Amino acid sequence: MLKIIMRATTAASSSSSSSCWSSRGMNCLHSDSSLVVFVNNYFAFFHSQSSKPIKSTRTQPEQPKGDLPNITNLNILINCYCHLNQMGFSLSVLGNFFKLGLKPKVSTFNTLINGFLLKNRVAEAAGIFNKMIAGGNCQPNVVTYGTLVKGFCMKGNNSAAIQLLRKMEEGACKPDLVAYSTIIDSLCKDTLVDDALNLFSEMMCKGIAPNVITYTSLIHGVCKLGEWKEATRLLNDMVSRNIFPDVRTFTVLLDTLCKEGMVGEAQTVVEMMIERDIEPDTVTYSSLMDGYCLQGRIDEAKKVFELMLSKGSMVDAFSYNILINGFCKHKMMDEAMMLLGEMSGKGLVPDTVTYSTLVDSCCKMGKIGDAQKLFSKMQACGQLPDVQTYAILLDGLCKNRQLSTAMQLFREMEGKRFDLNIVIYNILIDGLCLAGKIESARDLFCGLSSRGLQPNARTYNIMIKGLCIGGLTSEAVKLLTEMEEKGCSPDGYTYNIIIRGFINNNETVRAMGLIQQMVERGFSADASTTELIVNLLCKDKVDPALLPLIKRE
């Protein structure tokens, strides 16, 4: 029987389902062994067969003909400017087409649209698309649509992507496998697996055959929801259609096992892959390494890393980040810093994730000076910290009671034209409360709407906690009512904070009333609240009838 490990993610406790920084968290998984059984059977079944030949259908690149520049070269130039974040130059190349008497092709426009989408400039991409339609002599093709669909998905706008798909159905340019697979994948990433499966059936009804990419997206989606049986069904389904799982499909399975804590099974998957000539790659090994780190088996993780090193040029910045994170989470800061030092020797550039991981761990270990040094080093190395990295340091400063430095950093952030969302203000309000500056915290809280921000459950919890610590329990209760009225449901944390506030303020009767309300709502006392209640019980200050209530988990 396999161990059931439920990894709770620290999903934002906001009332809306989406968090500010699009954390696509894993839900609790209900493990059973069926997936592992499938993988075993799969390999057993195909063991005797020879490996499939590697597909090599690359066509020769088109040779530039005649005088330069021609259309192909101009397209390439546009693409280069797009990737260099020089969209203005890209557009001026388009202008050159007309000067040279050349007619841009659909691919020219597609390249431009793709460029704008890569830079998150959806409006301009849509503008080109609309001009193509209006212009009449260069109609969008299936790639144009596919590119736009991808753009909408990248923005997390699945419904716009589906609308575009519907528009394609009406016109001459029918949706193809790529358009469907793009949306299916995006829905799966948002754990809207039922919608993805519906689109999948629809696609098949239209006679569009899925491929390994479509199946891998779906399997990833169901794995994220812990639906092992569904994953097994999909695997059987694809194999029955002669579509075979490849290195990416197996990596999805392996990664899911790792996140479930079943790293032993994940290791077995690697061995089976090798036997079957499906060579595990950097991502496969990185995922396995993370699995070992999650189990605290750092030595095993290091072994995998050394294996990758021994195979030559198999490690990338991503795999370094995973091992650095493993060291950090196990308070092995020296080893983590060593790895950071190693990276440049391998020609790898530490990125914002590398530094964020290290900065966060330094902060959590109270080494705020080291965190600040790393933050400066990151900038000196040309890595501009993003708003989230700033948030990590801001939080570290607040938690380490360096409020004035934190405020300074906040001003710096304001000057950077960052999109300062509620997360930043939550950190700051918490920092002010921790420093005992309830008035300032309250001012900031009340000023949120004027900044176009809405408090989430976490904001309320922080503010309520601050008020309780300041002895302002009545105001805390007012906020509890306010959050309900504003459609922001209180969670177990909210109740626990106020109950503790009441007890600490010797308002036992009010505490008892709220405990009852909390239990009725399906929440229970956490460890520190329970301790306080037990203390009261010992002093006969509480009705013993409450005891069974607080014990219920």
Next chain:
DNA sequence: GTAGGGTTAG
């Protein structure tokens, strides 16, 4: 010129 897998963070 379009689709799939691995890391951080209140």
